Amino acid sequence: MTTKPLTGKIALVAGATRGAGRQxxxxxxxxxxxxxxxxxxxxxxxSEMDRPETIEETAELITGAGGTGxxxxxxxxxxxxxxxxxxxxxxxxxxxxxxxxxxxGGDPLVTWEKPVWEQPLDAGFxxxxxxxxxxxxxxxxxxxxxIRRPGGLVVEIGxxxxxxxxxxxxxxxxxxxxxxxxxxxxxxxxxxLTPHGCTAVALTPGWLRSExxxxxxxxxxxxxxxxxxKQPHFAISESPAFVGRAVAALAADPDRGRWHGRSVSSGExxxxxxxxxxxxxxxxxxxxxxxxxxxxxxxxxxGYR
Numbered sequence: 131m132t133t134k135p136l137t138g139k140i141a142l143v144a145g146a147t148r149g150a151g152r153q154x155x156x157x158x159x160x161x162x163x164x165x166x167x168x169x170x171x172x173x174x175x176x177s178e179m180d181r182p183e184t185i186e187e188t189a190e191l192i193t194g195a196g197g198t199g200x201x202x203x204x205x206x207x208x209x210x211x212x213x214x215x216x217x218x219x220x221x222x223x224x225x226x227x228x229x230x231x232x233x234x235g236g237d238p239l240v241t242w243e244k245p246v247w248e249q250p251l252d253a254g255f256x257x258x259x260x261x262x263x264x265x266x267x268x269x270x271x272x273x274x275x276x277i278r279r280p281g282g283l284v285v286e287i288g289x290x291x292x293x294x295x296x297x298x299x300x301x302x303x304x305x306x307x308x309x310x311x312x313x314x315x316x317x318x319x320x321x322x323l324t325p326h327g328c329t330a331v332a333l334t335p336g337w338l339r340s341e342x343x344x345x346x347x348x349x350x351x352x353x354x355x356x357x358x359x360k361q362p363h364f365a366i367s368e369s370p371a372f373v374g375r376a377v378a379a380l381a382a383d384p385d386r387g388r389w390h391g392r393s394v395s396s397g398e399x400x401x402x403x404x405x406x407x408x409x410x411x412x413x414x415x416x417x418x419x420x421x422x423x424x425x426x427x428x429x430x431x432x433g434y435r
Contacts (some may be wrong), residue, residue, distance in 0.1 A: 132163075134160075134161050134196065134321050134381055135161050135162065135381075135382035136158060136161035136162040136197075136378065136381055137162035137163075138162070138223050139158075139162070139163045139164070139227040139228065139314025139327070139381065140166075140219065140223045140227050140340070141155075141158045141163045141164070141165045141166070141226075141227060141228035141229075141230065141231040141381070142166045142168070142169070142215075142216075142226060142228070142229050142230065142268075142272060143155040143158070143165055143167055143232060144167075144169075144204070144206055144229070144230065144231050144232060144233050144264070144265075144268045145168065145169055145195070145230075145231070145232035145233035145234060145235070145264075146165075146168060146169055146185060146188045146208070146230075146232065146378050147167075147169035147171045147177075147181075147183050147184065147185050147188060147228075148166035148169075148171075148181060148183040148340065148342075149174070149276065149338060149340035149341065149343050149370055150232055150287055150335050150340070150370050150374070151169070151188075151230070151287070151372045151404060152167075152188045152191070152368070152369035152370065153231075153234035153337060153373065153374035154230055154232060154285075154325055154370075154373060154374040154377045155170070155188055155191075155192050155194050155230075155374075156188070156191045156195050156197075156286070156345070157168045157195070157292075157374030157375050157376060157378040158197065158200055158228065158230075158374070158377060158378050159177065159191075159192035159193065159196060159197025159369060159393070160195040160196050160197065160250060160378070161197070161235070161325075161378045161381070161382060162196065162197055163197050163198075163227075163228070163381070164198040164200065164223065165189075165192050165197055165198060165199055165311075166201065166202055166215070166219055166265065167185050167188040167192060167198065167199055167201050167203040167410060168185060168202050168206070168215060168298070169185045169203070170202075170203065170204070170205050170235070170303060170349075171183060171184050171185065172184050172185050172186060172201070172203040173186050173260070175379050176219065176392075177235060177392060178235065178376075179235055179237065180427045181341065181342070183201060183213045183341060184201075185201040185202070186201045188208070188361045188426055190199065190433050191199035191260070193319075200323070200378060202218070202315070204213055204267075206233050206260060206264035206267055206268050207258050207260070207263060207264055207267065209267055209270075212267050212268055212270075212271045212272075213271050213336075215271075216271045216272050219267065219272075219275065220275055225275070225278065225279060226263060226272060226275040226278075226282065227271070227276070227279070227281070227282055227283065227381070228282070228283045228284075228285070228287070228377075229268070229272050229276055229282070229283070229284045229296070229421060230284075230351060230377060231264075231265040231268055231269065231284070231285070231286050231312075232393075233260065233264040233265060233268070233288065234260060234261060235257070235325070235351070236256070236260040236261055236308065236328075237255040237342070237354045239261070239305070239307050240253075240257055240301075240302065241253065241254075241302060241304075242301050242305070243300075243302060244302060244430050245303075245420065246303040246304075246311040248301075248340075249302060249303065249304060253304075253306035254303070254398040255286075255304075255331055256302060256430075257304045257305065258307060258308055259310055260290075260306065260310075262315070263306060263309035264310045265312065265315055266315070267365070269284070269315075269319060272320075272333070273319075273323070274330070277323065277326040277328055279325065280327030280328065280329075280380050280435030281327060281328065281329075281332070282323075282326075282328040282329070283327070283328065283329050283330075283380060283381055283386060284316070284319055284328065284330040284378065285321065285330075285331050285332075285333050285377055286312050286313070286315050286316040286319070286330070286332045286333070286435045287333055287334070287335075287373070288309055288310070288312030288313055288332055288334050289309045289312075289334055289335075289373070290309050290313075290334055291332075291334055291393045291395055291416050292313040292317075292393035293334065294416055294419070294420065295309050295310045296310070297311060298424075299300075312332060313332040313393045315332075316330045316331055316332035316391070317330075317332070317391050317393075320390050321391070323417075324390070329386050329387050329389065329390045330382075330390065330391060331389045331391075331392060331393075331394060332378060332392070332393040332394070332396055333373065333377065333380075333392070333393075333395070333396070334368065334370075334395050334396070334416070334431075335365040335368060335370070335372065335373035335376075335395070335396050335415075336368045336372075336397055336413055336414070336415020336416060337363075337364065337365065337366055337368065337415050337419075338370060338432070339351060339367050339368065339369050339370065340370060340418070343367075347360060347361070347364065350367060355369065360430030361399070362428075362431045363418075363422070365425045365429055365431045366413050366414075366415045366418045366419075366422075366423075366431050366434055366435060367413070367415070368396065368397075368413045369407055369408050369409075369416060371407065371408050372395040372396045372400070372405075372406075372407040372408075375396075375400075375405040375406075375407075376396040376399040376400065376403075376405070378405075379398065379399060379403040383403070387406075395415070395416045396415075397413055397414035397416065397417065398414070398416075399413055399414065400412040401414075407420050411435040412435060413435035414434050414435065415430070415433065415434075417434060418431065418434040418435075422434070
């Protein structure tokens with residue numbers, strides 16, 4: 131029987147209700163970890179995203195994959211709730227080995243492709259709070275537990291590598307700031323964690339086939355290629371399991387410090403660690419976007435997945 135590389139490790143995936151967060155939690159569980167899966171959407175009630183996925187479902191998927199899933203309803207904008215979460219992890223486990231900040235939840239608030247003077251301020255600032263403040267609040271309370279042991283890992287999940295976000299405008303001022311800030315936050319935390327022997331990494335999935343993205347195209351994970359008729363470049367998309375496997379690979383790597391302070395993508399890590407998406411491919415979405423989609427070339431994923 132093969133030993134799972136993360137057996138005995140404790141992870142917190144903040145923002146694990148759906149999408150990337152859910153599969154990050156599941157893939158950490160598949161590698162043997164005990165995973166605390168948090169979010170605002172539970173069987174007791176939905177968040178402002180108003181979607182059906184729940185943290186309880188995520189916890190069940192973690193356990194079904196071979197780990198131990200623990201669902202905790204937390205609003206990561208409320209410091210007292212995050213403090214209570216970390217105190218519970220400390221009381222139950224006495225350690226924290228992996229922190230994944232994947233909190234977002236801002237989609238219903240974003241006004242796309244309008245200049246700042248046409249943006250509603252309340253919704254714009256709420257977007258920034260959901261995208262940035264939640265990560266800072268969570269790190270504030272969780273990192274003292276993580277740094278008790280050298281070797282801890284913090285992963286900031288964003289949308290776009292540092293190079294891409296630094297050179298490309300992302301649809302609106304508030305959305306652009308939200309995406310740039312997460313990469314910078316990992317860089318800042320790397321400096322603060324260095325004396326404690328811990329690693330901080332900014333990680334982005336590619337074009338993610340999240341639940342909402344699939345619904346937007348009117349497809350499922352099983353027939354997602356039917357969406358190519360509407361958007362041919364969707365051929366480079368990846369399942370949420372791909373970025374989940376990227377986080378699990380980082381967490382299991384004794385030499386993970388080589389990524390310290392860096393901004394990386396799931397496709398980049400797949401080339402190094404050798405994991406694949408569910409279909410056996412290795413989509414390199416951000417290279418494809420720069421080299422094929424953005425220059426206006428015809429969709430062709432040859433050499434990119």
